[in-house]
Amino acid sequence: MEDKKLELRVASLPNADKPMLWIYGIMAEMERDFISKRTKDALASAKARGVKLGGARPNQKARHDAVKKDADDRAKTVEPVIKAMRDSGNTWDQIANHMNELSIPTARGGKWYGKTVLNAHQRLT
Numbered sequence: 001m002e003d004k005k006l007e008l009r010v011a012s013l014p015n016a017d018k019p020m021l022w023i024y025g026i027m028a029e030m031e032r033d034f035i036s037k038r039t040k041d042a043l044a045s046a047k048a049r050g051v052k053l054g055g056a057r058p059n060q061k062a063r064h065d066a067v068k069k070d071a072d073d074r075a076k077t078v079e080p081v082i083k084a085m086r087d088s089g090n091t092w093d094q095i096a097n098h099m100n101e102l103s104i105p106t107a108r109g110g111k112w113y114g115k116t117v118l119n120a121h122q123r124l125t
Contacts, residue, residue, distance in 0.1 A: 074107040075123040082121050092117045 010016055016024070047053055056064070078099065085095045092114035099112040106116055 071107055072123055075120040078104060078120055079124055082117060082124075086121070092121075 010021065010024075013020070013024070043053060081099060081102075081104070082095055085098060090098070095117045096112035096114050099117070104112070106112055
């Protein structure tokens with residue numbers, strides 16, 4: 001806003017002049033600080049009550065293990081295609097394109113990309 005060559009317009013306030021925009025900016029910054037303080041206070045209160053904040057939860061371990069096993073099993077099913085094409089000198093992207101042409105879905109039913117193929121390969125090594 002300090003640049004004299006810059007004319008700033010706000011879509012919801014097309015007729016606002018610079019002093020009005022400064023005031024709105026100050027108010028927005030104050031609100032951001034209020035939100036930050038409320039969030040920090042709420043987290044401190046939750047922590048004081050013994051709520052575990054962040055990190056993996058022990059009760060989610062079974063789910064994580066099941067997802068990992070599913071991904072490992074899926075990688076094993078596409079291993080022959082990846083290995084054969086990689087042994088032939090194809091790049092990860094070329095393998096991904098080939099798997100998409102064959103309509104082989106990823107574990108989540110999406111498209112293959114070079115990085116997706118590499119991730120599946122790394123699960124097998």
